[in-house]
Amino acid sequence: MSDYVPGLAGIPAAESSISFVDGEKGVLEYRxxxxxxxxxxxxxxxxCYLLLWGALPNQEELDIFTKxxxxxxxIEPEILKLAESMPRHGHPMNALQSLVSALGTLYPARDVESPRVQRETSLRLIAQLPTLIAFLHRRRQEEDFIRPQAELSTAENFLTMLRGSKPDPVEVKIFDAALILHADHTLNASTFTARVIGSTLSDGFSVIAGALGSLFGRLHGGANEAVLNMLDDMENEKEVRAKTEAMIAAKQKIMGVGHRVYQVKDPRAYLLQEMAENLFEKMGSSPLYERAKV
Structure with missing residues (x-):
């Protein structure tokens, strides 16, 4: 009888050329x-083009893809109406998961082995997820929906739709970089979930809706929210240090510290920390950021 391995740690579950992680050396590669x-x-x-089709696009390919x-x-009126019917202050991840699933009713994609269907579903999800997220945020703030602009990039569009004003170019560059750094990470929990659902030949919208449910968890993507909540409960830098030292002494889990795969510092963290420093130096710091730096 084979030994039980919690979390399938070290157990190969798939082969992929999409991304590669070396947790001991701190390396992350896409293609x-x-x-x-x-x-x-x-x-x-x-x-996105690289991850989908295996190579960076030339200018003509990029222009077509961007268009x-x-x-x-x-967003279609039917989806907007559904989004508006949801509790305004419900968690946006629950709403987003439902809305992504609902996209499948508007854009049937059952022939999942068709390259045309695969491409169309991928394009639709990459294009509409930022719009849906921005809509949900503004609705929670009781602000009007701002529609996307065709001439803007994904990053600039999202920040504009989110806040209702033109973002600083530094903000756009940093958010674009953050999107790149979170675009793929081999067989993490949400990707594993997506592959399981996809293996049944379910449609792409159901696949991503299921993956979002996995991403929501505090031990996956939801860890970011848990960190912010933890910092919100601490009044100043002194309290942050005292409470975290007490948690370490008690061997309690500290959200946002450590990584299941990386035995050294996450390579994405170096880039994100440098960009955060540049952003706050230009735009001004915040108490939350100062507590996070401790």
């Missing part, structure tokens, strides 16, 4: 390209 190079020299749209995304960013 053989280090993410540091992609952040420096590519845009989120180019990286296809722009044409699909807006």
């Amino acid at each position: 053989g390209i280090n993410v540091t190079e992609l952040v420096k020299h590519s845009t989120f749209e180019e990286v 296809e995304l722009a044409e699909r960013r807006d």
